[in-house]
Amino acid sequence: MKVMKFGGSCLKNADDFELVADIIQSEKEDKVVVLSGVYGVTDRILNFLEENYGEEDVTKFIEEIRKLHIEIGRKIIPCGNIFKETERRFGEKLKILERLLYGVHYVGELTEKTRDLILSYGERFSVLLMEGLLRCKGLNARALESEQVGLITDGNFGNATADLPETERNLRLSILPLIRRGIVPIVTGFFGCDSRGKVTLFGRNGSDYSASVIAYGVNAEIVEIWKDVEGFMSADPKFVEDAHFIDSLSYDEVAELAYFGARILHPRAVEPLKLKNIPMRIKNIYKRENPGTLIHATKKIWEGRVIKSVTYKEEIGSIKIYGAGVGSKPGVLGDITKYLSENRINIKSVITSQTCITLLLEKEDVERSYRILSQKDIKTVERIEKVRGISLVAIVGEGILEYPGIAAKVFRAVASKGINVEMFAAGASEVAFYFIIKKKYLKDAVEAIHRVFFGGNRDDKT
Ligand code: ASP
Ligand code: MG
Numbered sequence: 001m002k003v004m005k006f007g008g009s010c011l012k013n014a015d016d017f018e019l020v021a022d023i024i025q026s027e028k029e030d031k032v033v034v035l036s037g038v039y040g041v042t043d044r045i046l047n048f049l050e051e052n053y054g055e056e057d058v059t060k061f062i063e064e065i066r067k068l069h070i071e072i073g074r075k076i077i078p079c080g081n082i083f084k085e086t087e088r089r090f091g092e093k094l095k096i097l098e099r100l101l102y103g104v105h106y107v108g109e110l111t112e113k114t115r116d117l118i119l120s121y122g123e124r125f126s127v128l129l130m131e132g133l134l135r136c137k138g139l140n141a142r143a144l145e146s147e148q149v150g151l152i153t154d155g156n157f158g159n160a161t162a163d164l165p166e167t168e169r170n171l172r173l174s175i176l177p178l179i180r181r182g183i184v185p186i187v188t189g190f191f192g193c194d195s196r197g198k199v200t201l202f203g204r205n206g207s208d209y210s211a212s213v214i215a216y217g218v219n220a221e222i223v224e225i226w227k228d229v230e231g232f233m234s235a236d237p238k239f240v241e242d243a244h245f246i247d248s249l250s251y252d253e254v255a256e257l258a259y260f261g262a263r264i265l266h267p268r269a270v271e272p273l274k275l276k277n278i279p280m281r282i283k284n285i286y287k288r289e290n291p292g293t294l295i296h297a298t299k300k301i302w303e304g305r306v307i308k309s310v311t312y313k314e315e316i317g318s319i320k321i322y323g324a325g326v327g328s329k330p331g332v333l334g335d336i337t338k339y340l341s342e343n344r345i346n347i348k349s350v351i352t353s354q355t356c357i358t359l360l361l362e363k364e365d366v367e368r369s370y371r372i373l374s375q376k377d378i379k380t381v382e383r384i385e386k387v388r389g390i391s392l393v394a395i396v397g398e399g400i401l402e403y404p405g406i407a408a409k410v411f412r413a414v415a416s417k418g419i420n421v422e423m424f425a426a427g428a429s430e431v432a433f434y435f436i437i438k439k440k441y442l443k444d445a446v447e448a449i450h451r452v453f454f455g456g457n458r459d460d461k462t
Helices: 012-028 040-051 056-074 080-107 112-119 121-136 164-176 174-179 207-218 250-261 271-276 330-342 362-377 406-415 438-452
Strands: 001-005 029-035 143-144 182-186 191-192 197-201 220-229 249-250 281-285 292-294 309-313 315-324 345-350 354-364 383-387 388-395 425-428 432-436
Touching: 001 207, 012 056, 012 121, 029 207, 029 388, 029 438, 040 121, 040 292, 056 080, 056 121, 056 197, 080 112, 080 121, 080 191, 080 309, 112 121, 112 197, 121 182, 121 345, 164 174, 164 182, 182 207, 191 207, 197 207, 207 220, 207 271, 220 330, 220 345, 249 250, 250 271, 250 292, 250 309, 250 432, 281 309, 309 438, 315 388, 330 362, 345 406, 354 362, 362 383, 388 438, 406 432, 406 438
Parallel strands: 001 029, 001 220, 029 182, 143 182, 220 281, 249 292
Antiparallel strands: 191 197, 281 292, 309 388, 315 354, 315 383, 345 354, 388 432, 425 432
16 A cells, blocks of 8 residues: 655646646555645745734635635536535635634634644645545545544644554554545645644644655555655755755655755654655656655665765754853753753754853744743853854765764865854764854855765765
8 A cells, every 4th residue: 555645836736636636546556645735825824824914804815715726626626516515615614714714813812723723724625626636537535634534643733743553543444444445535634633633733844744654554565755856866956056866765864854954855754654664755746757766764875975965954043052061060951951842942953062052943943942041040051142144054874974084075175165164063863964054155065065975076985
């Protein structure tokens, strides 16, 4: 059995839906389909929520969302009865979204719980369109929402983790019987619900993670992540003209690449797969015959080059906490992490010295973290500083810690461009290391590293 996931970039318009339907129909194996919302819908809802909207704005916004989906629906579902049914079911869902938006307006408050629920609607709409389209083509498809299949989470709003054993028990009862009856389940990505039924999101691009959780739950042989690009690359082609595709990566390499900025996959999407050794393949809807990137347990060391990809986070958040002996006094770091985790702020990395603790955070978390820590009386801390305008560059490859000279080669490349490395960390991961530079040097740094490992001078072996 296969899990096939199609992201928003494959669901931009009617033609995309037709193409995706064709890919689903050509797959002869048993399959579960996982869908994102129609391209841009989650963003639109998010932007709307962030505006200070009034009652009339809701009516207008809902009309926009209706139009966007119905225009696609009309084109892709030419069968009258099925279209009518889809339109009716879509209308019911849209009504709920509308009421929720009014509710937020009247209450004048948006809780995390309501926000997660509201943002889940993009996926609830798209699965209905795909079911309609596939049924119209004669395929026995069934749109299912995460609650219906029993995709259970830990209840952490905005960034939930699936309860895998519980979800597996549920999927055996919800999805497998459908498959046995020849039905193709079309399941909403992006969210699950906690044990009390509260909707919780898996974070942006969470449908990748949903697909892996479902693959775990149904014991799939493989997960296919369909996109409008072919797979992982040796660098962002925006920065490096001759960046190339990578045909195979290990779970750990992918986890680090996604963690350190590669936007192609959700950072936790390989976690459930690793537990059951289920491979994943990234595929391009426009180049179906190409194999894409295979992600699996096999750890391949690229002899000579070692590095497979260089990635980056254009803007990484950072806070420096100064004080005599902060690095050696027991409990200081413990206090800091406790205060931040109480507020659900994730620390991406910590580097300490005797006089300074440096935290790396998502840039969105910097202000809040600074406020929280400044209000606390943490022993020996004298001063806290926010650092802005910095980027993180990471290089990834199995064997990176075992082969000598790789860091030296990276730093020589960066130094030759006159770029100063502000901070550097290696050893935390067996397959990655990273460093921090001023944002204005980012493109030059990525280019220089790529060139020394892959471009022009291929004899320059490590
Ligand atoms: N629709 C959600 C997002 O835009 C989830 C996803 O596409 O995977 O983040
Ligand atoms: Mg998306």
